[in-house]
Amino acid sequence: METIVEQLDLPSPELAAAWNAIKIPGTVRERLLAQSVLAFQLRQKFSFEVIPVHGLILLSGRPGTGKTTLARGLASKVSSALKGQKTKFAQIDPHSLTNSSLGRSQKEVTKLFQQVIPEYADGNPCIVLLDEVETLAPDRQRMSLEANPVDAHRATDAALAGLDLLTRKHRNVLLVATTNFPKAVDRALMSRADWIENIGEPGPEARTEIINEVLEQLATVWPHVVDLKRHVSSFTAASEGLDGRRLRKAIATAAGISVETASDLNKLKKEHVLATLKTFLQTQVTEEAA
Ligand SMILES: Nc1ncnc2c1ncn2[C@@H]1O[C@H](COP(=O)(O)OP(=O)(O)OP(=O)(O)O)[C@@H](O)[C@H]1O
Ligand SMILES: [Mg+2]
Known part of the structure; x- marks a missing residue:
C-alpha cells in the first residue's frame, strides 16, 4: 500500500475549493492560516534550539466536522501566502503503515519521516497532511502490554523520534494532522503541536x-x-x-x-x-x- 495517497503541486484549484467548502467562523480560518504561515517563517529563520516550533498543526473534532477538507484547503492557502515559492502537497495514509505486521510498522514509520517525506519535499516548501493521526501515534498509555505487543509502543516511539528529526533537519516541511479521537493520540504528539484547533459542529x-x-x-x-x-x-x-x-x-x-x-x-x-x-x-x- 502506498504511504503517500495523493501528491499535488500548490496552489491547486481543487484544494482552494476545499477551503471554501467548509463553513467556519472567519476568526478560526484566519488563525489557522496565520499559525501555518508563522510556523514556516519562524522555522526558516531560526534553529529549533532557539525557537522550538515543530511545524505541526493539529485539527481535532468530531467526525464529519470538515477537518480533512479544511486541512487540504489550508495547504493551498499557505502556498499562496508563501508567494512565488514552488510548494508541494502530500497526503499520508497512516493506515498504510500499520497494516503490515506490527514489527514492520516501526520501520515504516521511521521511513516515512526520514525518507519518504524529505525525498518528496526535495528542498521545497511542503505541506504534509497526516490524516487520522491517532493511527500513526496511538497513545502508549492506553495500550495494555498484553493486548498490544511492545512493537506497537515502538511504532509510536518511532513516530515521535521521526517527527523530532524531521523538525530539526527539514525546516521547509509543515505537517497538518487531523484526529476525531484526540484521547487516542499519544500525549507526546499532542504536546509537539504548535497549534491545536478544535473544529466544532457548524453554528x-x-x-x-x-x-x-x-x-x-x-x-x-x-x-x-x-x-x-x-x-x-x-x-x-x-x-x-x-x-x-x-x-x-x-x-x-x-x-x-x-x-x-x-x-x-x-x-x-x-x-x-x-x-x-x-x-x-x-x-x-x-x-x-x-
Ligand atoms: N463546517 C462545514 N461546512 C461545510 N461543509 C462541511 C462542514 N463540515 C463538514 N462538511 C462537509 O462534510 C463532509 C466531510 O468532511 P471531512 O471529511 O473533511 O470531515 P472530517 O472532519 O475529516 O471527518 P472524519 O473525522 O470522519 O474524517 C465534506 O463533504 C464537507 O464538505
Ligand atoms: Mg477526516
Whole structure:
C-alpha cells in the first residue's frame, strides 16, 4: 500500500475549493492560516534550539466536522501566502503503515519521516497532511502490554523520534494532522503541536450557508428547489447539533422520503426537509447514547 495517497503541486484549484467548502467562523480560518504561515517563517529563520516550533498543526473534532477538507484547503492557502515559492502537497495514509505486521510498522514509520517525506519535499516548501493521526501515534498509555505487543509502543516511539528529526533537519516541511479521537493520540504528539484547533459542529450562520449551498446545487437540475430557500431559517433552527457532513446529506437526501419526490426533486417540500432533519438528529442522538 502506498504511504503517500495523493501528491499535488500548490496552489491547486481543487484544494482552494476545499477551503471554501467548509463553513467556519472567519476568526478560526484566519488563525489557522496565520499559525501555518508563522510556523514556516519562524522555522526558516531560526534553529529549533532557539525557537522550538515543530511545524505541526493539529485539527481535532468530531467526525464529519470538515477537518480533512479544511486541512487540504489550508495547504493551498499557505502556498499562496508563501508567494512565488514552488510548494508541494502530500497526503499520508497512516493506515498504510500499520497494516503490515506490527514489527514492520516501526520501520515504516521511521521511513516515512526520514525518507519518504524529505525525498518528496526535495528542498521545497511542503505541506504534509497526516490524516487520522491517532493511527500513526496511538497513545502508549492506553495500550495494555498484553493486548498490544511492545512493537506497537515502538511504532509510536518511532513516530515521535521521526517527527523530532524531521523538525530539526527539514525546516521547509509543515505537517497538518487531523484526529476525531484526540484521547487516542499519544500525549507526546499532542504536546509537539504548535497549534491545536478544535473544529466544532457548524453554528447557525454556517448551517444557513451549507443549506443554501446544497439547495442551490440541487436547483441547477430541479429549478423549483430554489423556492425552498424561503424556509432556510426553519431548516437552520431544525438542524442544530448536526455535523456538516450529516447536514449536507440530510438536505441532499430529503427527497428520499418518497419515490415520487425522489423521481422529481421539483416536488420537494419544506415538510420533507424538516422531517428528514428530525430523523437525522434522532439517529445522531442514538449513536451518541450507544
Ligand atoms: N463546517 C462545514 N461546512 C461545510 N461543509 C462541511 C462542514 N463540515 C463538514 N462538511 C462537509 O462534510 C463532509 C466531510 O468532511 P471531512 O471529511 O473533511 O470531515 P472530517 O472532519 O475529516 O471527518 P472524519 O473525522 O470522519 O474524517 C465534506 O463533504 C464537507 O464538505
Ligand atoms: Mg477526516
